[in-house]
Amino acid sequence: MLWLCLHLPALPLEALGPPPETPLAVHERRGGKRILLAVNEAAVRQRIGPGMTVAAAQGLLPGLRVVERQPRAEKQALQHLADWACQFGSELFFDAPRRLLWLEIGSSLKYFGGLESLLPRLQTSLQGLGYSAGLGVAPTPEAAAWNAQAEDGPILKARDLQERLGYYPLGWLPFPEAVEGLASSGVKTLAELLRLPADGLARRFGPALPDYLQRLLGQRPDARERYQPPKVYRRRMEFLGAIESTEGLLFPIRRALTEFQGYLRARDSAVQHFTFEFEHEGHPRTRMELRLTAPARDAAHFLVVVRERLERLALPAPSLALTLRAERFLVPDLHQGDLFDQRLQQDGEWLGLLEKLQARLGADAIRFLGLRAEHLPERSWHAARQPQPGQAAFPPRPFWLLARPQPLQQPPRLRGRPERIEGGWWDGADAQRDYFLAESDSGSQLWVYRDALNGNWFMHGLWA
Incomplete structure (x- = not known):
């Protein structure tokens, strides 16, 4: 098996929606201190970075906005990212506290044209979703996680694990107390740790640490519960601040539709109807229904229709969150292309035009020819x-x-x-x-x- 791991260091920030243009940081409490976990680009330009205390950061930049980490939002973001990633592999799981997502790619690597094609495609797609991620590849899930943090090239053979992982820092171990104890003893790399006897490590730090090292090197099976996408799709996104214009909603809508596209491709299905709901303070939710003339699953196509609807949508107040829902799934309307016959392309363009007109003018403004069970021509049709x-x-x-x-x-x-x-x-x-x-x-x-x-x-x- 070959595992791909996504390491999302800025997930505490990126899970909260589109980043503002002003300096922003996410923090968590460690002991009695508040430590920055992630910062946006505006904060980086002001020399603010992860690992700083909130007091030190605000001392350097009094206007820095600081929000507390939201583990629930991170878990939901990872879940929907998993829905999207299912199109690249069927075996998948994630670890929200560590900001990691794994998928098995060995069985589908040839289909995607090998690592040299798959990895750039994934990186580009993740950037389009608004995520910054390190990608790691290795024969075991935990080795892929270390490789994703190092970003020094895939590890393809199990026999190379100990040599490649040996120089990685112990700070990446998911055992903070053990890392601190080992560092006080002068152990700083994984190679130095692996030279220590397993029995001694178990007595000092408990059996979980030597068990983890065996799973890391593939000496023991790493059994985990695989993630299963939901049968009904629901994606809710809360915003860091209220979004006042419909134009400002396009970033979260684009992310939601791209994730939705991945979910549909993983299920080999399509939709002809889905809805958006926008939440406001002190007002009922605004509901926007999207109906297509044929089953589809392309995010770019969805976005064209949504843009047309947004232009004529009157929001009663700024939006605080949005929800994308889809309950009924259909077989995708896919056709084999023909080099010499352009009718399929023309049919697709015609359907796209109809959907844009429906989105702009309203569903009631477009009618189609329908048949009636009548023999006389003047009675055999109706407007459908x-x-x-x-x-x-x-x-x-x-x-x-x-x-x-x-x-x-x-x-x-x-x-x-x-x-x-x-x-x-x-x-x-x-x-x-x-x-x-x-x-x-x-x-x-x-x-x-x-x-x-x-x-x-x-x-x-x-x-x-």
Whole structure:
């Protein structure tokens, strides 16, 4: 097996939504001190960094905004990041306190074109989601976690683990008390730790430490509960501060839709309907429903439709949070491309145009042709809210059907054999017609019929 680990050092900050342009830091309490865990770029430019105390940082920068770490928000962010990452591997789990996420990539590495293709793709996608991450690859999950923090190249063979990991600092061990005790004894690297007898380590620090080292080196199985994506999708994002404009909502919406796309791809499914809800202080939630003309799962396509809806959405107050929901999943409408036939591309462009018009003008402003169980052409169609597939094969029909058939003095040039259409005898509108394809003197293609009851000719439709 080959494991990929994502190390997210700035997760305490990035889990809180889009970072503000003013200096911001996230802290946690350690003993009696408040220590900075993560800072945004505006704070870094003012020489503020992780590891500083809040008092020291605010002494250097009095205007620094400091917020307390929110473990619940970090766990939710990792969970939704796991939903997104399931498209790259089926075995996956995460550790929220350590800000780590693992997935097994050995079984799917060939599909993604190898590590040289997969790793840059992951890094680019994570940056698009608003996360900064170190990527590590190794035959065991914990070795991949150390490799992700070192970022010094993948470890592909189990026999290379001890040599490659030996120079990594002991500060990465998930046993703070053991790290402090070992450091006081002069043990600073993993190689020095591995030279110590396991029995002595167990007596001094407990059996968990030697057990961890065996799992790290692949000498013992590392059994963990695998993550399973939910059957119903719900993504809630709280903001650091109220967002007043719809334009400002695009960053969290883009992140939510990109995560949603990964979830849909992992399930090999698509949606035709999903909703956004925006929360406000002192006002009911604003609900925005998105309905598509065909099942889809592309985040860029979703964002185009959402942008159109946002432009005409009136928010009663600034937004404090948003929630993306989807409950019904469908088979994706995927087609094999054709080098010489552009109809599929044109169909996709046409559906995209319809969805943009629906988003901009409202769902009630667009109608589609639907069929009715009637024989007479003027009664066999209606204006439908959604496109309806044809249920039968018909002879050629004109695009333009006249509201009332127009009488003809004499029949035009007829082409082909007639098509008999009868109906209406059950409701007093009895009709017996023989329809023909015809051509006018100017070359136009017509749809005409002869009334079998009285012998008169009528034009009922035309193509051009």
